[in-house]
Amino acid sequence: MEYENKHILAPMVRVGTLPFRLLAAEYGANITYGEEIIDHKILKCERRVNDYLGTTDFVERGTGDVVFRTCHEERNRLVFQMGSSDAVRALAAAELVSKDVAAIDINMGCPRSFSISGGMGAALLSKPELVHDILTTLRRNLNSAVTCKIRLLNSSQDTVELSRRIEMSGVSALAVHGRRVKDRPRDPAKWSEIADVVSALSIPVIANGDVFDYEHFERIKIATGATAVMVARGALWNASIFRAEGKLSWEDVKREYLRKCILWDNGVKSTKQTLKEMIMHYSCLELAEGKVVTKSQTIADLANIYGEEGYYQFVTKNR
Ligand code: FNR
Structure with a gap:
């Protein structure tokens, strides 16, 4: 995966399925994340080639529900985001999908009680040993790139410290959502604290938060020094945000x-x-x-x- 100057569709539960990812890519997204899928859920699935649609489906045994669908066209820009709290389980889940995606990302920012109570998402922000264990296990055993996405910790110093530990685990890139766990979506993203992480790391950092127009990609890049920029709500509300020529209706x-x-x-x-x-x-x-x-x-x-x-x-x- 190349991150330099890339515009990235953020992971979004229920939203980031195949049609939305393809739509964003058609408008100019260079890298597209799938919605977060919990390791337990993907482990219940079997991989099936769907000749009718030309897709690869991960179908839940018993229910027949399609948990994850992808196609060859997006193989080299697709990031599979996973929720996990356990290295062995994360690896087993990642191995199921890894040959169909470009990278595996661990969600370390989700503030929902479902994630926190399961020890996943933002719960990982206060468990650097476990973070290291999960990321090094994935890195050592997978051929695909491994990344993670965090939120800001209570102080910029703490965020930088955790980011450095994450870098040492050998990940290919780190996405930083510029809000703390307790922040609301309407609170402004703290681009200056993303900049602190960028200054401290040598791996690519992906800046995320408050990109609502094409011009904002450049603005956040300049403000943070990040290698790449990730957008969630701006794309959800109008996926053509990725068009350099301007948004469509x-x-x-x-x-x-x-x-x-x-x-x-x-x-x-x-x-x-x-x-x-x-x-x-x-x-x-x-x-x-x-x-x-x-x-x-x-x-x-x-x-x-x-x-x-x-x-x-x-x-x-x-x-
Ligand atoms: C999200 N976000 C999110 N984050 C993540 O790591 N995994 C996920 O599955 C989701 N799901 C999700 C769904 C929806 C509907 C929204 C709006 C957001 C958070 C998202 O990726 C991003 O970090 C924040 O929304 C901040 O970026 P913006 O919205 O300011 O560009």
């Missing part, structure tokens, strides 16, 4: 997202959630569009709402 991007969900047979839960997040940003779920999307139960329902029933029928008939 939200309506067009939303429709293109839905068409990709139809084409790649995306799960309805993830498709609905992503559309709802977009609607909540630009409009309101209580208005007509929000209400019908909330009520929809299938991808066919969503196709009808957005006048894509013809495309839906064409795709499903020819599959």
